[in-house]
Amino acid sequence: METPSQHQNPQALINARLIDPASGLDAPGGLLIEAGRIADVGAHLRRNAPAGADVIDCGGHVVAPGLVDMQVFTGEPGNEHRETLKTASRAAAAGGVTTIVVMPDTQPVIDQVALVDFIQRRARDNARVRVRTMAAMTRNLDGQEMTEIGLLKRAGAIAFSNGKQSVMNAAVMRNVLSYARDFDALIVHHTEDAHLSANAAMNAGLISTRLGLPSVGPVAEVMMLERDLRLVDLTGGRYHAATLTCADSIAAIEKAKAAGLPVTCGVSINHLTLNETDIGSYRTFFKVRPPLRTEDDRLAVVDALARGTIDVIVSSHDPQDEDTKRLPFAEAADGAIGVETVLTAALRLVHNGDVPMIRILEALSTAPARLLGLEGGTLAKGAPADIAVFDPGMPWLVDREQLHSRSKNTPFDEAKVQGRVLRTLVAGETVYQFARGAGD
Amino acid sequence: MTASQTHRIRFPGGHLLTCETLDARDVHALLDRAEHAAEINQQSAKSQDTLRGRTQINLFFEASTRTQSSFELAGMRLGADVMNMAVSTSSVQKGETLIDTAMTLNAMRPDLLVVRHNAAGAVALLSQKVDCAVINAGDGAHQHPTQALLDALTIRRAKGRVEGLTVAICGDIKHSRVARSNIDLLNVLGARVRLIAPSTLIPTRAAELGAEVFTSMKDGLAGADVVMMLRLQRERMSGSAVPSGREYFHFYGLDHEKLGLAKPDALIMHPGPMNRGVEIASAVADDARSVIRDQVEMGVAVRMAVLEALASNLPDA
Numbered sequence: 044m045e046t047p048s049q050h051q052n053p054q055a056l057i058n059a060r061l062i063d064p065a066s067g068l069d070a071p072g073g074l075l076i077e078a079g080r081i082a083d084v085g086a087h088l089r090r091n092a093p094a095g096a097d098v099i100d101c102g103g104h105v106v107a108p109g110l111v112d113m114q115v116f117t118g119e120p121g122n123e124h125r126e127t128l129k130t131a132s133r134a135a136a137a138g139g140v141t142t143i144v145v146m147p148d149t150q151p152v153i154d155q156v157a158l159v160d161f162i163q164r165r166a167r168d169n170a171r172v173r174v175r176t177m178a179a180m181t182r183n184l185d186g187q188e189m190t191e192i193g194l195l196k197r198a199g200a201i202a203f204s205n206g207k208q209s210v211m212n213a214a215v216m217r218n219v220l221s222y223a224r225d226f227d228a229l230i231v232h233h234t235e236d237a238h239l240s241a242n243a244a245m246n247a248g249l250i251s252t253r254l255g256l257p258s259v260g261p262v263a264e265v266m267m268l269e270r271d272l273r274l275v276d277l278t279g280g281r282y283h284a285a286t287l288t289c290a291d292s293i294a295a296i297e298k299a300k301a302a303g304l305p306v307t308c309g310v311s312i313n314h315l316t317l318n319e320t321d322i323g324s325y326r327t328f329f330k331v332r333p334p335l336r337t338e339d340d341r342l343a344v345v346d347a348l349a350r351g352t353i354d355v356i357v358s359s360h361d362p363q364d365e366d367t368k369r370l371p372f373a374e375a376a377d378g379a380i381g382v383e384t385v386l387t388a389a390l391r392l393v394h395n396g397d398v399p400m401i402r403i404l405e406a407l408s409t410a411p412a413r414l415l416g417l418e419g420g421t422l423a424k425g426a427p428a429d430i431a432v433f434d435p436g437m438p439w440l441v442d443r444e445q446l447h448s449r450s451k452n453t454p455f456d457e458a459k460v461q462g463r464v465l466r467t468l469v470a471g472e473t474v475y476q477f478a479r480g481a482g483d
Numbered sequence: 484m485t486a487s488q489t490h491r492i493r494f495p496g497g498h499l500l501t502c503e504t505l506d507a508r509d510v511h512a513l514l515d516r517a518e519h520a521a522e523i524n525q526q527s528a529k530s531q532d533t534l535r536g537r538t539q540i541n542l543f544f545e546a547s548t549r550t551q552s553s554f555e556l557a558g559m560r561l562g563a564d565v566m567n568m569a570v571s572t573s574s575v576q577k578g579e580t581l582i583d584t585a586m587t588l589n590a591m592r593p594d595l596l597v598v599r600h601n602a603a604g605a606v607a608l609l610s611q612k613v614d615c616a617v618i619n620a621g622d623g624a625h626q627h628p629t630q631a632l633l634d635a636l637t638i639r640r641a642k643g644r645v646e647g648l649t650v651a652i653c654g655d656i657k658h659s660r661v662a663r664s665n666i667d668l669l670n671v672l673g674a675r676v677r678l679i680a681p682s683t684l685i686p687t688r689a690a691e692l693g694a695e696v697f698t699s700m701k702d703g704l705a706g707a708d709v710v711m712m713l714r715l716q717r718e719r720m721s722g723s724a725v726p727s728g729r730e731y732f733h734f735y736g737l738d739h740e741k742l743g744l745a746k747p748d749a750l751i752m753h754p755g756p757m758n759r760g761v762e763i764a765s766a767v768a769d770d771a772r773s774v775i776r777d778q779v780e781m782g783v784a785v786r787m788a789v790l791e792a793l794a795s796n797l798p799d800a
Contacts, residue, residue: 325604
């Protein structure tokens with residue numbers, strides 16, 4: 044993927060609505076790609092491609108930086124029947140995502156240099172989009188012993204996480220944050236107290252009470268977040284709360300940011316667009332972690348995203364197959380696929396008038412790229428030509444069978460949505476192109 | 484036949500999975516049928532042939548003595564061919580999923596499937612995969628509709644009505660499907676429901692199910708017409724939800740002193756099996772006001788009514 048474009052000629056994307064959150068640009072124009080990078084951009088390229096360039100007419104649709112999805116679970120290695128890097132990257136390309144960050148929750152866990160290397164080799168040979176690795180912060184994600192953070196970072200790990208588990212031992216977390224600071228390594232943490240959330244199948248409330256399901260409220264998340272923020276204050280380590288879901292967490296992170304702590308946070312597309320009532324009568328495709336919350340909490344995270352308190356949107360793509368989802372709700376696995384639908388789902392917030400388009404795209408591309416120290420996330424001259432072209436208004440009906448992921452556990456199955464990716468480019472190469480009739 | 488016996492009872496999807504969707508007219512019609520069955524059960528010739536040729540399978544993923552035998556007897560008295568699936572020795576132990584089991588059973592073409600499972604929603608899930616009528620005989624902490632129906636019948640027979648009565652349900656509400664089904668059904672029938680338990684055994688926002696919530700027996704039992712005790716599982720008595728069985732009995736066990744707070748003619752109920760000395764004193768269980776044995780008797784009658792009503796709604800009936 045790092046090799047220069049195979050295109051002999053420059054490519055010109057003309058007749059576009061250019062949106063670049065990095066510069067605040069939202070204007071008609073065009074963009075020129077040479078040798079895998081953005082060679083020129085602006086209004087002067089709207090109609091006129093330079094002589095000798097291959098022309099792609101964008102039909103007035105949006106040209107934006109490709110999405111950077113910093114929370115993608117795959118099944119490689121260990122559960123390739125659910126998802127491989129290849130199938131995940133095909134789904135990503137179809138969703139306008141040009142970089143996926145794969146999570147360490149694999150079998151074996153990505154907690155060694157050799158495994159980071161393995162992911163990178165497999166990705167180089169099989170993936171259509173850029174694949175980066177989030178390495179484990181503790182061995183085997185046990186929350187006990189720190190991994191080789193320095194060596195893993197040198198091998199290419201771009202951040203460190205404990206995957207779907209929270210590090211319950213505060214002393215371990217303190218040491219990780221403290222040690223990671225010496226390497227300027229980013230710590231990404233799932234915030235959920237393991238004891239309070241043990242066996243919980245959904246959010247605590249009237250619905251869980253009616254359904255007779257074991258449940259946990261936001262307290263498990265807020266407690267863990269507040270503990271972490273104390274430790275960040277103590278150590279100065281760079282910290283990112285992976286997916287916040289409720290009003291109280293937003294208040295806590297706001298306070299920490301105001302105090303100048305080096306903290307950021309993310310939210311999953313599921314918590315921005317769904318709530319606990321979607322579970323209905325035990326629909327396991329809506330079983331995710333942290334659990335879907337109340338509508339009030341959803342509105343609080345949407346508002347926090349609009350205000351910029353929430354930095355990043357992730358798909359939290361988590362492929363699960365029939366044998367882990369076609370079970371009674373409490374026994375079914377958590378997780379929903381999402382890398383292919385994250386942009387479309389996020390556009391709901393734009394169409395509803397809840398969040399401006401440029402802010403959505405910032406949280407999906409510019410912000411995660413900056414946070415992870417990646418080059419992309421912008422249409423600036425010289426940036427890699429990682430680009431999503433999409434029609435924000437095109438209506439379609441999500442059909443799980445048509446999605447590219449190997450697993451089909453989407454909570455958006457049969458949803459009427461608006462907004463479709465037309466073309467995705469990585470380093471100037473078209474890795475996905477929408478064909479009407481095929482897949483709509 | 485009375486009018487209520489010919490009244491066609493509506494079951495959503497053709498199954499009995501929950502009490503939430505029942506309405507008062509249907510419930511009373513079912514209870515009338517059950518009354519009729521109870522009368523026949525007191526005769527020496529109990530057999531009927533309403534379900535002759537029908538196949539009933541009892542599929543119990545969770546051990547049960549009384550519910551399973553009650554359903555078995557109910558089916559047999561109506562002339563059905565009844566089979567008990569011994570799940571502990573079946574392929575479920577070999578890793579077969581619930582859905583696979585459902586498909587396999589469906590291929591045997593039963594007409595009525597009685598299912599108990601330890602996971603909430605499991606019976607509803609299974610019902611989506613089969614062509615026969617499914618009866619939920621208890622799914623996790625969710626619902627146990629025939630228990631609530633037999634409780635309602637027991638109350639109606641003893642008190643002449645359910646509407647307007649104050650029913651106190653005491654004990655482990657949080658983990659109880661019996662409680663959830665009873666709260667729903669008693670509300671449908673117009674009773675006033677109270678829940679009494681330590682806070683650790685009351686689920687979130689329980690009041691919104693349609694009940695008044697109390698943490699003291701003294702307040703909760705005052706003036707009650709019916710006292711319904713729930714079983715407390717042993718594993719919850721060792722510090723996880725309550726400190727000890729001894730402490731639980733002291734504050735929440737039904738003895739004559741606490742019972743004295745309820746109306747003098749208050750009914751004493753328990754879905755069984757009882758932990759004597761934990762949630763109920765032996766003397767209270769055996770008191771003249773105790774209808775615990777009537778509950779068992781009404782259990783067979785109610786299940787006969789339910790089996791009959793569901794079978795009469797089958798497409799080929």
